[in-house]
Amino acid sequence: MNTEIVNLLKKKYGLDNHDLEIAITRVNELEEAVKKIKGVEIVEDLAQSNPLKFSNE
Amino acid sequence: MSSIANLSISEISDLIFKKELSPVDLFSFYSDRINRLDSKINSFIEIFDNWEEKAKISEQEISKGEHKGPLHGIPIAVKDLVDVKSKITTAGSKILSSNVAKSSAEIVNALESSGAIIIGKTELVEFAFGPHGINSNSKQTKNPWDLNKIPGGSSSGSAAAVAADLVPIAIGSDTGGSIRMPASFCGVTGFKPSYNKLSTKGVFPLSWTLDTVGPLGKNTKDCSIFVEEVCKNQNPNDQDPYRGFDTSMLDNFDSLLPVRLRIGIPNDDYFSEMDDEVKKVFNNSVELMKSNGAEIINVDLSWLSIARPVNVVITLAEAMSVHKDYLISNYEEYTYEVISRLVSGEGLSINDYLSSLRVMSYIQRKMNDEFSNFDILACPTTPELPGLIEEYSKENLSASKEVVGGRIPSFTSIFNVTRQPSLSTLAGFSSTGMPVGLMFTGRLNKDFGVLQVGNWFEKINHGNRSKKPAIE
Numbered sequence: 001m002n003t004e005i006v007n008l009l010k011k012k013y014g015l016d017n018h019d020l021e022i023a024i025t026r027v028n029e030l031e032e033a034v035k036k037i038k039g040v041e042i043v044e045d046l047a048q049s050n051p052l053k054f055s056n057e
Numbered sequence: 058m059s060s061i062a063n064l065s066i067s068e069i070s071d072l073i074f075k076k077e078l079s080p081v082d083l084f085s086f087y088s089d090r091i092n093r094l095d096s097k098i099n100s101f102i103e104i105f106d107n108w109e110e111k112a113k114i115s116e117q118e119i120s121k122g123e124h125k126g127p128l129h130g131i132p133i134a135v136k137d138l139v140d141v142k143s144k145i146t147t148a149g150s151k152i153l154s155s156n157v158a159k160s161s162a163e164i165v166n167a168l169e170s171s172g173a174i175i176i177g178k179t180e181l182v183e184f185a186f187g188p189h190g191i192n193s194n195s196k197q198t199k200n201p202w203d204l205n206k207i208p209g210g211s212s213s214g215s216a217a218a219v220a221a222d223l224v225p226i227a228i229g230s231d232t233g234g235s236i237r238m239p240a241s242f243c244g245v246t247g248f249k250p251s252y253n254k255l256s257t258k259g260v261f262p263l264s265w266t267l268d269t270v271g272p273l274g275k276n277t278k279d280c281s282i283f284v285e286e287v288c289k290n291q292n293p294n295d296q297d298p299y300r301g302f303d304t305s306m307l308d309n310f311d312s313l314l315p316v317r318l319r320i321g322i323p324n325d326d327y328f329s330e331m332d333d334e335v336k337k338v339f340n341n342s343v344e345l346m347k348s349n350g351a352e353i354i355n356v357d358l359s360w361l362s363i364a365r366p367v368n369v370v371i372t373l374a375e376a377m378s379v380h381k382d383y384l385i386s387n388y389e390e391y392t393y394e395v396i397s398r399l400v401s402g403e404g405l406s407i408n409d410y411l412s413s414l415r416v417m418s419y420i421q422r423k424m425n426d427e428f429s430n431f432d433i434l435a436c437p438t439t440p441e442l443p444g445l446i447e448e449y450s451k452e453n454l455s456a457s458k459e460v461v462g463g464r465i466p467s468f469t470s471i472f473n474v475t476r477q478p479s480l481s482t483l484a485g486f487s488s489t490g491m492p493v494g495l496m497f498t499g500r501l502n503k504d505f506g507v508l509q510v511g512n513w514f515e516k517i518n519h520g521n522r523s524k525k526p527a528i529e
Binding site: 029 | 363365369370373384389393394396397400401402403404405412416451457458460463
């Protein structure tokens with residue numbers, strides 16, 4: 001769990017403990033989503049349709 | 058004459074045209090039902106006080122022979138994130154409780170040009186950000202089939218109002234399934250058109266890359282009339298609404314049954330993960346289609362599961378951008394279920410967002426190729442049945458280690474990323490009497506084909522379509 005984000009949410013939005021717990025499940029969901037997207041290899045496909053070559057990371 | 062509640066829009070329209078029924082009769086019928094029954098399900102935020110007056114004007118126009126078409130005099134409810142001139146658009150939030158719209162949304166203008174009567178605003182999840190239909194700011198919309206269950210969201214009020222016969226058709230919006238999920242949970246038909254088919258101008262945004270607007274109605278044909286009339290009447294400045302529509306889409310609508318229709322059924326692990334009750338009803342639907350001449354083609358679309366996280370990231374990144382000012386000045390006024398979701402996006406980077414857009418483009422191209430193997434894709438609308446409202450209390454959500462209801466948009470949200478037309482219609486009922494939806498998805502901009510297949514399925518599935526929720 002990203003403690004930086006938890007601290008930011010506490011400080012910036014003054015979330016109570018319940019709100020914070022709910023937000024943490026959402027942060028976890030989002031981190032999982034980002035991890036899956038970063039795992040996609042599409043450089044070749046993009047190269048076919050775009051003159052620019054992108055690196056995935 | 059059958060009860061008005063049992064008539065489709067085309068049947069009502071025929072009777073209006075023949076002057077056997079008038080828009081004032083519709084006002085009397087539906088306003089009486091709303092007055093008697095809406096307190097049980099809380100589907101409406103506001104009923105406009107000029108409804109009766111507009112019904113009288115429509116009646117006069119029709120009696121003078123100025124019949125505008127199949128929606129003339131038909132009452133339509135509007136999800137309360139769609140602007141209606143001089144009325145408040147709350148988007149389901151306290152933050153916008155005095156937000157009076159200066160002009161009407163394009164879809165409202167188009168419907169009014171077709172002669173429809175906009176009768177009021179329906180409840181929704183705050184800022185349309187949730188699949189469950191929970192809004193702790195509101196009286197809480199209930200599922201007409203079981204008042205303890207969630208109606209689905211975010212177009213919760215529109216779906217519940219149609220299911221309870223408080224209005225024949227309603228506007229919803231759909232970014233990850235917000236038309237189709239409540240349609241499924243409430244046992245009505247909901248259609249998400251291809252992206253940019255119907256204008257979203259004047260609709261409070263959730264994610265400009267994924268947002269769509271469309272109808273929730275009693276059946277596919279009613280939804281088709283709605284789409285056709287909006288396409289005819291909306292301002293085509295920035296879009297080509299008729300792309301994919303060869304003629305008036307309702308010509309031969311009923312007579313054209315699919316010949317050798319190839320229906321793709323995803324049978325991979327991602328699309329197979331569903332409750333047993335949903336699976337049973339879905340399998341029955343597949344058998345029904347097969348016995349009525351469709352060719353069933355099992356397909357592995359496991360690669361497509363990546364579209365779900367893509368939807369999550371794009372929606373959240375764009376929602377945070379839309380809400381950035383409110384999040385600074387009004388964060389205490391958000392509901393617990395939405396603030397906790399919005400702020401979770403604080404950790405997103407621009408690279409995460411751009412990567413998601415790149416993957417989205419890849420998914421769209423690959424999906425187009427998949428459709429060479431079948432004509433239409435069918436799967437359950439949601440992998441689970443509606444849960445109890447009480448499961449979504451603040452205490453319950455905070456005690457759960459996983460997102461409660463997080464599986465609900467697993468299938469629907471995929472097709473916002475592909476931007477394809479997608480329809481949910483009633484497939485059958487669970488052993489506890491809850492509706493189960495079947496979702497058809499077609500090629501991008503081939504909306505007519507999806508609506509035709511939905512209409513066909515509803516005809517062969519007529520045995521499941523006579524039940525009504527017992528709320529009287």
